[in-house]
Amino acid sequence: MISRIDLRGRTLSRRELLAELPRAEVDVEHAGATVAPILEAVREHGAAALRDLAEKFDGVRPEHLRVPAEALQRAVSTLDPAVRAALEETIARVRRVHAAQRPADFTVELAPGAQVRQRWIPVRRVGLYVPGGLAVYPSSVIMNVVAAQEAGVGALAVASPPQKDRDGLPDATVMATCALLGVDEVYAVGGAQAVGMFAYGAAGQTDADGETLCEPVDVVTGPGNVYVAAAKRLVRGVVGIDAEAGPTEIAILADGTADPVHVAADLISQAEHDPLAASVLVTPSVELAGAVEAKLVDLVDSTFHRSRVATSLSGSQSAIVLVDDLDAGLEVVNAYGAEHLEIQTVDAAALAQRVTSAGAIFVGAFSPVSLGDYMAGSNHVLPTGGCAHFTSGLGVHSFVRAVQVIEYDADALATVADRIVAFADAEGLPAHGDAVRARF
Structure with missing residues (x-):
């Protein structure tokens, strides 16, 4: 139902890693x-x-x-x-x-x-x-x-x-x-x-x-x-x-302590949105990967939007990614830049502090993405398609502009007048300097 990508024992450049990771193709x-x-x-x-x-x-x-x-x-x-x-x-x-x-x-x-x-x-x-x-x-x-x-x-x-x-x-x-x-x-x-x-x-x-x-x-x-x-x-x-929002994404960084039922349920919750939705598990635990695969088979069959979910999970945008350890897993999720990133590991809070690219980070077994969709208090309009590398989710900052107000008196301008003139001359814009000289 969901494919595997095995990155264990491989040293990849950032470009090579991005080429290996699943992503929805939206034209x-x-x-x-x-x-x-x-x-x-x-x-x-x-x-x-x-x-x-x-x-x-x-x-x-x-x-x-x-x-x-x-x-x-x-x-x-x-x-x-x-x-x-x-x-x-x-x-x-x-x-x-x-x-x-x-x-x-x-x-x-x-x-x-x-x-x-x-x-x-x-x-x-x-x-x-x-x-x-x-x-x-x-x-x-x-x-x-x-x-x-x-x-x-x-x-x-x-x-x-x-x-x-x-x-x-x-x-x-x-x-x-x-x-x-x-x-x-x-x-x-x-x-x-x-x-x-x-x-x-x-x-x-x-x-x-x-x-x-x-x-x-x-x-x-x-x-x-x-x-x-x-x-x-x-x-x-x-x-x-705000952004060009694409299909929704979840990435889960999990180790062998994670509950496979929680992980499988969370992967399904995002797959429910859209046949193009991406559900990605990154883990160093082969045992967890196998248990999640088995749970997906059971849970998908009983979920309301089973056809949509099955299409999403079996698509090229979804996968279980096997890594050597959690440090390697962190490198993967930072390169992926998921809209939603769950961390279900030992010491998840400390690991979350090392995340550099994600729309929102959900820490621990009891902070599922569904919480953020509705009741966490955070905003669920988040960057997709790797845009978390350079932009934020929706917030107050999306609707305000910073305007600078400059106010100098005569003495303050006089103090820097010669330096402004020198700077203007160096740039070949002498009228800039003249505009200052005109005031004195």
């Missing part, structure tokens, strides 16, 4: 050719194009592109009490963690009368995308909205695909979660066209009930399929984006 470039005309149609034709594209891709032509306020409130009123309690607990935990992420302003006094301040300013408006394909993700509503709210963003819009069985409205739990978070600007728009709507807007156009439609945003965030990723790539520069 964003190819998807871009499909997405480009969609974005152009939205830019040129706004609401009319959004309705046409919904009919084409979602099988329904929404009466309301902007979800009416009464539909949001109705979704809250009909929410299962147990689900509501889970949503509210998640919101509270995620809000506490993200409130602590707010960066602090600072002031540096370089000399009397010479001051540089740094301010963190939230972006004006953001567009948050929530998928609705193989699964629906009210949890992603929380992760995106709370981070933006705690950053101080003034205007938030959420888009999620229209559902045929809901008369063209988004999923009811997604709508209810928006309402619980105080978000009233919600659109029944899916896929690449939602990214286009956020980037270009449909300003000046009205919905069936006269509601003005989406104004352009400054930043687009949220996960999605390859077409959403391609759309983000194409509008980057028109707007900011």
